Amino acid sequence: MTYNRLSRGVRKALLTSLLASPALAAQAQHPPPGQPDAIELDRIVVTAQSREQELKDVPIALQVIGENVIEQTMAENLGDLDSFVPGLSISDDQPTQASFKLRGLSTGDFGIGTDPTVGVYVDGVYAGRGGGTVLPFLDVERIEVLKGPQGTLFGRNTAAGAVSIVTKRPGNELEGRARVRMGNYGKQYFDGMLNLPAGETTAFRLNAMSSQTDGWVKDAATGKPLDDGRNWATRAAFRWDIGDNTQMLLSWDHEDMDQRSRPAIGIVALPPAPGVPPVPADPAQYQNPIGHAAYTDVPDNDETRKFDGATLILDHAFEWGHLSSMTSWRSFDTYNRAEEDGTNRSELYLDTINIEDNTTWYQEFKFSGNTERLDWVAGASWFQEKASQSSVVDLTSDSINTAAAGLYGMPLFGMLQDAADYYGIPVQLFGHPWREAYDNTVDSTAYAAFGDVIWHATDKLNLTFGLRYTRDEKKFTWFNDYHRADALNQALQTLQQYGVLPQPVPCEALGLCAMDEDGDGLIPLDAAFLAGFDLAFSDPISMANKGVTNRARHAWSDWSPRLVVDYHPSGDTMLFASVAKGYKAGGYNVFSPGAAFDNESVWNFETGIKRDLRDLRIQYEASAFYYVYDNRQAIRLDTSADIPRYVVSTSDLTARGVDFSARWQASEHLSVDFAAEWIDSTYKDFITPDGVDLSGQPTGEANLSFAAGAAYTVPLGGHGDLTFSARHSYGGRGRCNSGSSSQGNCGRYATFTIGEERNRTDLYLRWRSPSTQWSVAAYVNNAFDNRYVNGLYTYGTTVVGTTAAGVSEPRFYGMELAYRF
Structure with missing residues (x-):
């Protein structure tokens, strides 16, 4: 049934294009003899x-x-x-x-x-x-x-x-550019470029940029921005024509980013302190985050990145083709500490930190050439990645107490603090930090060989065959450290010295009856037990491997073919059909020692048409596709247990759809473009980690999206020219499934919707001097100030009873002054 529906859809799309195009061509207005139309669509x-x-x-x-x-x-x-x-x-x-x-x-x-x-x-x-x-x-x-x-x-x-x-590569002409941009929310942007030839065979090209903003979200309690930031970057490139047939290109990139982590706007109504909301949070009571007050009490809630990269490309031309070598090194260090509870209340405190250190090397050799009947490219590559990641969850003893009360009906530290106060023991169990961390490393190496050959079977028919072999090898480690709460643990030791601990508690209350050695339904709650207790990484596998480094090593390999047939019935039309296989290596669940999964594979079937109607100055393409994707890997929040955890899930899915794009040079001064995609994507086989069967249900992808743009330039005689541009994009309503609500990425709530239709309009007006050296521009992004809820941050929903949300950006506007020579 799927194949029949696809076939009908493909035939309809292609026939519509084929039948409509000659009709358009027949309407072309040809210029009178001796008056050729000088207007052409850009190639x-x-x-x-x-x-x-x-x-x-x-x-x-x-x-x-x-x-x-x-x-x-x-x-x-x-x-x-x-x-x-x-x-x-x-x-x-x-x-x-x-x-x-x-x-x-x-x-x-x-x-x-x-x-x-x-x-x-x-x-x-x-x-x-x-x-x-x-x-x-x-x-x-x-x-x-x-x-x-x-x-x-x-x-x-x-x-x-x-x-x-x-x-852009370094050129042989001296040129440069400088731009300054100022906008609302304290936006300041600068970039510059200098292309400097040094003789006939060498040239340098230098670039730099700087950007900063005060942000558009402010803390309702302090008035301080929650999303301000800055970043700057540079790029340098050097080209050397070593001889008539050999060229070298060396480039270097650097970036330094320092900004606040994404705001998390709390959407759960809170009772007056020290009261806490119910655990888990009730979605029926969620408030609309758009325009809602935002708060945070996360210290140093920054997102930073330092990036460096260098690339060396060597290209040599032979009589029969080209040989190129590409060598690349890239390295970055990132830190991202994000608010999760969306409040500034210590009894609800929850944040996460992601720290990564990543270095990669890439080497590729590529041979290419052509004969009268063949165009071909072949090569081999090597890739190595060494990376480390620390996943951190920060709480306080106050929020641990809230979680214990909500999850187990036992305000853990509240009871002990009451006992300490009753006996006059000088300890304080609240206000202490609590940190849990999971550390991972990966050492990955990949080897590949590939080839792609186009056979010009006739003047109108081409056949392409490509094949790629890949082998991936990965070595992976897990280390689940004991939580860090030194001040709290010291206070608990004091209670034990005074005899308040140990306290026998029902094992069912904490879900730890596996630790009930004598079978009386009780476990001793003492300082040693609490020092080894985790909240975020408390699943049985992680707890069983506490303080131990686990290692794994796997290898995956694959042959991925590509076959294409393209036919040119006329000089302005191409019909094509293709089948191709895609591959992605298997991997590991970072939060589950020893958990590995198979590689992904996708078979994609596609057919389409491309037309170049030069008389009408129209160029368009349309294609219909169908793919089957097996073992798709995705990060998902598992909410089946009391404490949610991120896991890697695998699923099978299928999709069919149509892509379309077109360009039209309507006149010498007016250009128009349009692009659209329709897709129907469903799970073929998928049961989520929390047991929900999504087989046959939508994956969440909207059916329709499109974008359109137009630019019109008005000559001003000896006063330069004026260009006006308008661009609009549309994203359709998300197709939710039975598991969408637990992930917070699609669904309808009482006061807002996630996955609703989206519209964005950008406007631009530029004056350019007669010499084209100077220009002044005004711009508006998201001109109609359309705001949407991007998704929910649900990590705290079942832990401390809070849920937060992220929202889309507001309207931005500003001015730009540019000079070039």
Whole structure:
């Protein structure tokens, strides 16, 4: 049934395009003889297939974001652009833990035990984990978003697709640029570029940027900003034409980010202190976080990153082709301490910290060439990653007491404090910090060999066959440390010395009857027991491995083929069909010693059309796809136990859909573009860790998303020109499933909805001087101030009875002054 529905959908999409296109062509108005139409649609050249081709000749669903779109939306990184690429979603409210989703397939590398599903590449170099992907734009020429598996063309972790960032290379002309931008919420931005040729064979290109903001969320109690921050970055590139046939490109990137961690707005009504809300929190009582007061009592709630990267590219041309070598080193250190309870109450205190140290090496050799009948590329690569991660949960003895009362009906430290006060023992059990930590390391190595050959069978028919072999090896460690609460433990030792401890308590109250050695239903509650007690990492496997380093080692390998047929019935039309396999290595659950899972695999089937109607100055493409994804890895909050924990779950899913994009040069001064995606994504087989069967249910992905833009330039004679740009994006309503509410990522509540339709409109107006050296621009992002609830932070829901939420950004506006030469 699925195949029949897909076939009908594909035939309908293709027939609609094929039938409509000649009708459009027939309406073309040809200029009179002797008056040729000088207006042309800009040619877009891409390197999606490891060779330079026009966009219209590439048999891949592909969307390109050019430099003009980046400028007109004032985008500073990838996270500012995803709404204008239907099917692409980037979660970057925490840029050190960013995740990507493409065609409904997400990258959930919350822990270093898993790998990304969407590969991000910069000048062909694999960017690695999410913590090193959402970096400031520096001299970006274009961004290519390739949908569907791209293993034979790009390499690692492109099971869902690839995002390829292409930067500008040092040129032979002296040029430079400086831009200053000021906006609301204390926005200040600067960037500069200098291209400096040094003779005929060498050139330098230098870039720098700085950005800071006062933030748009303030603490209702202190008035201090909760999301202020700054970052600065630099890039330097050196090009050397060693000879007529050899070129070297050396580049270096650095970034330093220091900002507040994402705000968490509490949505649970709190009784007056020292009262606490019911545990768990009642979703029926949630308040709307948009416009709601925000609070925090987390000290040093910063999110920081220091990033460095260097790349060396060598390219040599032979008579028969090209040989290139690409060597890359990338390293980053991140720290992210985030509010979780959304309050400033010590009895509800809960925060989390993620600390990562990551270093990667990448080496690739690539051979490419062509003959009259063949275009080919082949190569081999090596990748190594050494990374460490610390996952920390901070509470206080006050919030531990709240959790114990809510979970076990026993206010643990409250009872002991009452006893101490009764006997006059000089101890204080409240107001002390409590920290739990899980440490992991990974040493990963990957080897690959790949090839991709295009056979020009006839003047109109091309056949492409690609194949990639990959072997991944990973060594992983887990260390669940004893909690740190030195002041509290010392106070408990004092109580034991006075004879208040040990106290026998019912084992059922704490869920620890496995520790009842004599079978009387009681366990001794003493200082030693409490010193070894954990709240966040208290599952049986973690507790059984307390203070012990566990190790594991696994290897995975895969053959991933790609087959494409493209047919050109005329010079302006291409029809194509493809089948490709995607692969992602297996991995580990960072919070469960010894827990490993299999690799992911996806089979993607696609067919489409691309047309270039030059008379109408219209270029468009449409494709229909269907994929089957097995063993999809995702981070999920397991709420089946009293204490929630993050686990890696695996599921099988299927999806079918249609992608469409078009460009139209309506006149010499007006350009229009449009892109859309429709997708139906469902779980084929999935039972969540908390026992909910989601098989056959939607994965949460909205059916429809689209983006449209237009730019109009008005010549002002000898006074320069004026350009106005408007861009709008739409994201459809999320399709929730039975497990959405526990994850806080989709659902309807009494006062708000998560996953509702989203609209964003960006406006831009620029005056440019007659010499084009000076320009002044005004911009508005999210012009209609549309606000949405992004999701819930539910870690504290069943622990201390609080739930917090994240909301989308408000309207931003400002001015920009630029000079270039």
